[in-house]
Amino acid sequence: MRxxxxxxxxxxxxxxxxxxxxxxxxxxxxxxASYIAPRPxxxxxxxxxxxxxxxxxxxxxxxxxxxxxxxxxxxxxxLGVVMAKIAIVQRLVYPVILVSQAVPVIALAPxxxxxxxxxxxxxxxxxxxxxxxxxxxxxxxxxxxxxxDLKNLARVYGASRWRTFVQIEVPASxxxxxxGLKIGAIxxxxxxxxxxxxxxxxxxxxxxxxxxxxxxxxxxxxxxxMVMTLIGIAWFLLVVGLEIWSTPWQRRTVARRRWRRGSDGxxx
Amino acid sequence: MPTTLLELxxxxxxxxxxxxxxxxxxxxxxxxxxxIVGPSGCGKSTMFNxxxxxxxxxxxxxxxxxxxITATTGHVGYMLQKxxxxxxxxxxxxxxxATRLTRRVTDEDRAEARRVARQYGLGEFLRHYPSALSGGMxxxxxxxxxxxxxxxxxxxxxxxxxxxxxTRLEMQExxxxxxxxxxxxVLFITHDVDESIFLSDRIVVMSPRPxxxxxxLANPLxxxxxxxxLLEPDFxxxxxxxLGLLHGGAA
Ligand SMILES: Nc1ncnc2c1ncn2[C@@H]1O[C@H](COP(=O)(O)OP(=O)(O)O)[C@@H](O)[C@H]1O
Ligand SMILES: [Mg+2]
Numbered sequence: 273m274r275x276x277x278x279x280x281x282x283x284x285x286x287x288x289x290x291x292x293x294x295x296x297x298x299x300x301x302x303x304x305a306s307y308i309a310p311r312p313x314x315x316x317x318x319x320x321x322x323x324x325x326x327x328x329x330x331x332x333x334x335x336x337x338x339x340x341x342x343x344x345x346x347x348x349x350x351l352g353v354v355m356a357k358i359a360i361v362q363r364l365v366y367p368v369i370l371v372s373q374a375v376p377v378i379a380l381a382p383x384x385x386x387x388x389x390x391x392x393x394x395x396x397x398x399x400x401x402x403x404x405x406x407x408x409x410x411x412x413x414x415x416x417x418x419x420x421d422l423k424n425l426a427r428v429y430g431a432s433r434w435r436t437f438v439q440i441e442v443p444a445s446x447x448x449x450x451x452g453l454k455i456g457a458i459x460x461x462x463x464x465x466x467x468x469x470x471x472x473x474x475x476x477x478x479x480x481x482x483x484x485x486x487x488x489x490x491x492x493x494x495x496x497x498m499v500m501t502l503i504g505i506a507w508f509l510l511v512v513g514l515e516i517w518s519t520p521w522q523r524r525t526v527a528r529r530r531w532r533r534g535s536d537g538x539x540x
Numbered sequence: 541m542p543t544t545l546l547e548l549x550x551x552x553x554x555x556x557x558x559x560x561x562x563x564x565x566x567x568x569x570x571x572x573x574x575x576i577v578g579p580s581g582c583g584k585s586t587m588f589n590x591x592x593x594x595x596x597x598x599x600x601x602x603x604x605x606x607x608x609i610t611a612t613t614g615h616v617g618y619m620l621q622k623x624x625x626x627x628x629x630x631x632x633x634x635x636x637x638a639t640r641l642t643r644r645v646t647d648e649d650r651a652e653a654r655r656v657a658r659q660y661g662l663g664e665f666l667r668h669y670p671s672a673l674s675g676g677m678x679x680x681x682x683x684x685x686x687x688x689x690x691x692x693x694x695x696x697x698x699x700x701x702x703x704x705x706x707t708r709l710e711m712q713e714x715x716x717x718x719x720x721x722x723x724x725x726v727l728f729i730t731h732d733v734d735e736s737i738f739l740s741d742r743i744v745v746m747s748p749r750p751x752x753x754x755x756x757l758a759n760p761l762x763x764x765x766x767x768x769x770l771l772e773p774d775f776x777x778x779x780x781x782x783l784g785l786l787h788g789g790a791a
Contacts, residue, residue, distance in 0.1 A: 419622075419624070421620060421622055421624055422624050422626070424594055425618065425620075425624050426641050427593075427594060427613050428592045428593065428594060428613050428614075428616070428618040429613070429614060429618075429638040429641045429642060429689065430613050430614025430615075430641070430642050431641035431642060432642075435640075435641050435642070436641065439637075439640055439641055440626070440641075443626065443628045444626070446628070519628070521627050521628045521629075521669040521671065522627075524669065525668055525669060525671065525672035526667050526668050526669070526672070527630045527667045527668075527669065
């Protein structure tokens with residue numbers, strides 16, 4: 273158990289530290305000018321020293337990410353389910369979804385600004401746009417691969433379609449569902465930043481970075497990039513945590529405690 | 541005079557030109573253990589699917605305790621070679637799974653699941669996930685799940701087909717014990733002739749495709765049965781007869 277925690281937490285942290293070390297070595301070793309690449313320490317200081325300015329911007333990016341992600345995940349799930357259940361919808365909607373993903377998001381942003389104006393809405397739309405697709409595709413795939421014998425068994429017992437869906441099909445699809453959610457999580461912040469670039473009039477993390485760039489403040493450009501990356505990683509880890517929490521059977525041989533939910537009835 | 545629990549009245553099924561099951565009639569007595577043997581592809585599973593209501597027969601009727609249940613589900617217990625336990629539920633929750641698929645699981649349901657599990661050797665595993673269990677244990681759980689549906693008729697389709705010989709024999713003895721205790725009616729498909737004789741009161745032998753019933757044999761072997769049963773002259777005689785029927789020649 274200890275060993276596993278060490279392996280699962282320690283090793284990723286170590287590999288990130290290694291990235292910083294390599295960065296440091298390159299910058300120092302090759303005498304890279306500081307206006308091209310700062311040392312890791314300078315990049316980090318550029319963030320901490322401006323923290324009171326940055327923090328509201330970070331919160332703004334997180335807000336866009338969360339709204340867009342939650343809407344996108346929900347939309348993606350519902351679309352996946354509807355497409356899996358109704359063949360004609362799948363035939364009609366699948367091409368549209370594919371086309372939607374072929375549109376370069378960066379080119380989409382100005383269009384959204386024209387339609388939706390500035391503010392948070394176009395950013396949320398972009399995040400949603402990016403997030404729903406892997407969720408839909410994976411849910412569709414997962415629901416399509418539920419063991420037909422298991423579904424037949426449910427039928428033999430006289431299960432309704434709804435109960436079969438809730439009790440069998442959804443839990444049987446958790447692995448692909450979380451694959452989609454994790455892919456979406458890692459791209460969500462990218463979507464939010466693209467939105468900020470194209471549709472910000474006032475303050476945003478992306479504009480802060482642009483501003484630093486035009487001021488030749490290279491350390492802050494790198495620092496802001498690190499902050500954006502960290503938001504993405506944090507969001508990804510949150511989803512991983514949710515997966516671990518909601519799928520105990522994938523790691524344990526014995527249930528930790530009585531596990532009762534919704535239709536299961538019973539309190540506690 | 542024993543009562544008839546299940547009656548098949550001329551049920552048959554053709555799948556796109558292939559006769560999966562010729563029109564078959566069969567009556568099953570309440571409380572009996574009937575084995576169905578036949579070569580692979582002769583329509584045994586199709587017959588079960590018709591009884592279970594998964595497949596609508598092309599003609600004929602399925603009658604359970606006098607009521608026609610043709611092409612309707614929810615009347616029988618049903619178990620396959622694949623245990624079909626769900627990995628995300630504990631043993632206890634897998635046992636109550638059939639109930640959960642139709643209504644809320646009550647505390648009584650859970651208590652019953654725990655009781656039967658303890659009674660039949662699964663007590664220590666109630667909170668285990670299925671992935672932690674051996675094949676034989678998993679089949680026991682699957683059978684418990686079938687049992688707590690409270691259906692009088694249990695359809696078991698090669699339930700021990702994937703187990704090794706040793707485990708299989710243990711499971712057969714175990715199943716006979718549960719059957720004796722609970723008084724259910726069992727229809728048991730197997731292609732293992734020894735198994736069919738060891739377990740049953742009666743053996744229905746089916747022909748190769750297109751499947752139909754070619755013989756309906758009473759099994760005279762005394763109960764309780766054990767390893768000694770496998771060596772009795774009656775056992776050998778019955779085995780010779782069934783093998784003869786399955787392989788064309790008369791014994
Ligand atoms: N759903 C189905 N669609 C088409 N053919 C089927 C279907 N179910 C069974 N069959 C065919 O019917 C025949 C009998 O199958 P089955 O009842 O599974 O035999 P058994 O259980 O005796 O091995 C086989 O030829 C099989 O391929
Ligand atoms: Mg079969």
